[in-house]
Structure formats: structure tokens, C-alpha cells
Amino acid sequence: MTATHPQPASLQAWADVDLDAYRENIRTLAALAPDAQLMAVVKANAYGHGLAPVARTAREAGADWLGVATLDEALALRAAGDEGPLLCWLATPGADFAAAARHDVEVTASSPEQLGEILAADALPRVQLKVDTGLGRNGAFGDQWTDLVAAAVRATAGGAQLTGVWSHFACADEPDHPANDAQETRFHEAVDELRAAGLEPGLRHLANSAALMTRPSSHLDLVRAGIATFGLPPDPAMPHDVDLTPVMTLRARLAAVKRVPAGQGVSYGYRHVTERETTLGLVPIGYGEGVHRAATGRAHAWVHGHRVPVVGTICMDQMVVDLGDLPAERGDVVTLFGPGAGGEPTAVEWAEASGTIAYEVVTGLGGRIQLTHSSDHGGIR
Numbered sequence: 001m002t003a004t005h006p007q008p009a010s011l012q013a014w015a016d017v018d019l020d021a022y023r024e025n026i027r028t029l030a031a032l033a034p035d036a037q038l039m040a041v042v043k044a045n046a047y048g049h050g051l052a053p054v055a056r057t058a059r060e061a062g063a064d065w066l067g068v069a070t071l072d073e074a075l076a077l078r079a080a081g082d083e084g085p086l087l088c089w090l091a092t093p094g095a096d097f098a099a100a101a102r103h104d105v106e107v108t109a110s111s112p113e114q115l116g117e118i119l120a121a122d123a124l125p126r127v128q129l130k131v132d133t134g135l136g137r138n139g140a141f142g143d144q145w146t147d148l149v150a151a152a153v154r155a156t157a158g159g160a161q162l163t164g165v166w167s168h169f170a171c172a173d174e175p176d177h178p179a180n181d182a183q184e185t186r187f188h189e190a191v192d193e194l195r196a197a198g199l200e201p202g203l204r205h206l207a208n209s210a211a212l213m214t215r216p217s218s219h220l221d222l223v224r225a226g227i228a229t230f231g232l233p234p235d236p237a238m239p240h241d242v243d244l245t246p247v248m249t250l251r252a253r254l255a256a257v258k259r260v261p262a263g264q265g266v267s268y269g270y271r272h273v274t275e276r277e278t279t280l281g282l283v284p285i286g287y288g289e290g291v292h293r294a295a296t297g298r299a300h301a302w303v304h305g306h307r308v309p310v311v312g313t314i315c316m317d318q319m320v321v322d323l324g325d326l327p328a329e330r331g332d333v334v335t336l337f338g339p340g341a342g343g344e345p346t347a348v349e350w351a352e353a354s355g356t357i358a359y360e361v362v363t364g365l366g367g368r369i370q371l372t373h374s375s376d377h378g379g380i381r
């Protein structure tokens with residue numbers, strides 16, 4: 001259950017981030033892999049939840065590591081005061097690896113060329129190596145791994161510190177997919193090759209949220225958990241019995257409420273026409289805030305303890321809900337999604353209505369939505 005936090009009357013559209021739920025999720029997930037370290041992945045503004053407060057809470061909850069995609073994200077964490085172990089993994093030529101070393105950010109080399117760029121920064125870096133075990137995305141693939149290992153032997157001889165080797169799953173949210181076993185096998189081969197070249201791999205890691213929840217064999221030395229820390233399933237169809245609480249609740253105040261007769265077209269293109277006299281409520285959130293227009297005609301909201309349909313085309317700044325005969329006034333709070341415990345729609349439902357995954361629903365939010373962070377310890381902060 002999420003506590004109801006007081007919301008300032010000045011807020012028009014906001015996403016409340018329940019840091020207590022986040023903290024609890026981190027603890028629950030860490031307990032699933034007691035022998036591994038936990039990396040809380042906070043890339044993309046902590047999946048839309050707000051980088052600095054989420055990162056701080058992750059550390060408080062005992063996350064050993066934070067993980068981000070880009071070096072800029074890592075430096076933003078340092079600027080926000082974070083000092084713990086921190087890894088990033090996505091860089092293009094020209095990245096400021098000297099700044100990474102200066103700020104004690106560990107970087108990832110996904111190819112011999114990239115390792116060369118890291119070494120050229122003229123600082124003694126702490127570097128991890130990424131092997132593509134079958135995702136077909138980033139990481140050294142096939143023979144390139146052999147070249148990367150050779151380059152790493154030279155780099156460590158020159159003073160670079162190799163602190164980890166890692167890879168990423170393609171199909172971990174389908175636990176029975178044969179790619180999972182194949183990738184794990186390939187990963188161990190890659191580590192063996194590294195050892196055969198005389199290098200200690202440091203931290204070996206492979207598991208994302210889905211693998212953390214379903215594949216203990218993949219936990220190794222560290223697990224990288226993103227979506228599950230925010231209380232959302234990697235895939236709603238993925239079987240699991242892990243008790244997580246969704247962290248984000250998306251709310252707004254009704255900007256207008258009006259009674260309309262039967263037969264009234266609603267919003268652009270009249271894709272909805274009222275069947276009877278009803279009350280319409282105007283929600284000041286639209287695709288400018290990252291809500292998918294594709295959810296038009298398919299999504300629901302929650303007003304005064306009732307589920308109400310979103311009707312008519314979702315616009316740039318706003319959408320309309322059909323309140324029926326509910327007594328509602330301008331300024332009343334409408335919830336688009338939340339934990340679901342009270343019956344309100346969830347981010348997973350919005351994902352289904354939008355033809356996407358919950359990752360994109362929360363990460364894509366922005367525009368004029370304000371993020372509020374609440375905790376039973378400190379209220380809004």
C-alpha cells in the first residue's frame with residue numbers, strides 16, 4: 001500500500017514518486033540474490049522517476065552500485081553528490097573519459113577501439129569489458145572479444161584497472177527462451193578466455209530485472225535491476241512471485257468539468273460521441289507529457305474512487321474523461337495510474353492501452369509534469 005501524501009494545491013499535473021516503495025523494492029530484490037551485489041539502474045532520469053532523489057534512496061536502501069547508460073548521466077550523479085560505485089556503458093567517440101576517471105566513474109569498453117579511446121584519456125581508468133553474448137546490440141561480438149581481451153592485457157600492463165566483465169540478455173523476460181541458456185554459456189566462455197589470457201575478470205554480471213527474478217544461475221557477482229526497482233514487471237506475462245510495489249502515481253487536477261447532452265462529439269475528430277447526458281472532465285495531461293495518443297479510446301483514469309474512461313482523442317496538452325454522474329468539480333484530483341492497490345489503473349494497463357511496455361510509459365513522461373518525491377519519513381522532498 002502506498003500512503004496518500006498531501007499534494008500542494010498549486011500542482012496541476014504531477015507524478016508522485018513513492019520513495020518508501022522504491023526502498024522496499026530494492027530490499028526485496030537484493031534478498032533474491034543474497035550472494036550478489038545489487039546495482040540499481042537509474043538511467044534515463046531513473047526511468048522517469050527523477051535521478052537524484054531515486055539515486056539517494058537506492059544508496060540508503062543498500063544498493064552497492066548505481067548504473068547509468070551515458071557518461072553525462074554518471075557525471076550528473078556526481079554533481080548531485082553521489083560518491084559510491086558507479087558504472088556507465090554507452091559512449092560515442094569523443095566522450096570525456098578523463099572526466100570519468102576524475103570523478104571515479106567506471107566505464108565500459110565494448111570494443112578494442114573504445115578501450116583505446118578510454119586509455120587515450122591519459123588517466124588511469126577503472127574499466128569493465130562488455131561482451132555481446134547474443135543480444136546483437138552493444139558489446140564485443142565473436143572474434144572481437146578475443147581482440148578486446150588482447151587489448152585489455154596491454155591496457156592492464158599499462159596501469160588500467162580491469163574491474164568487471166559483463167553482458168546483457170535479449171530474452172530474459174521469457175524465462176524458457178533458449179537464448180537465455182545460450183547467452184549464459186557464451187558468457188562463461190568469454191570469462192574463461194579472459195582468465196586464460198591471465199586477467200582476473202573482477203565483477204562478472206549478466207542479470208537484469210527479469211533474470212534476477214527468474215534465473216538464479218545468472219546472478220553471478222552482481223545483478224543490475226532497473227524496472228523491477230520501480231515496482232513494474234519486465235513483462236506482465238512473465239511468471240514470478242516477487243512482491244513489488246509500483247513507485248509512480250500520475251495525477252492531475254481537473255481543469256474543467258461540464259455537463260453535456262447525449263450525442264455530443266468529444267475532442268478532435270469526434271472519435272467519441274456521448275451516448276447519454278453525462279459529465280466530462282478535462283485532464284491537463286497529453287502527449288506533450290509523453291502520454292501516448294495511441295491510448296485514445298482504450299485507457300482509464302480514477303476519480304473519487306471510481307474508474308472512468310478516457311474518451312475522445314488524447315491531445316497535446318489534455319485529455320477528457322467521462323465522469324458519468326459522479327459529483328466532481330474543477331480542481332478535483334484525477335489519477336491516471338498508480339500502484340493499483342485501491343483499484344486505480346496501473347502503468348501496465350496504460351502500456352497495454354498504448355501498445356507498449358510499462359518501461360516506456362514511465363520513462364517517457366515529461367513535458368509539464370512535475371515530479372514530486374514523497375516518503376513517510378519526510379513528506380514531499
Ligand SMILES: *Cc1c(COP(=O)(O)O)cnc(C)c1O
Pocket residue numbers: 041043089168207208209210224225226227228234
Ligand atoms: C537498462 C539496463 C538494465 C536494467 O534492465 P531492467 O530490465 O530495467 O532491469 C540492465 N543492464 C543494462 C545494460 C541496461 O541497459
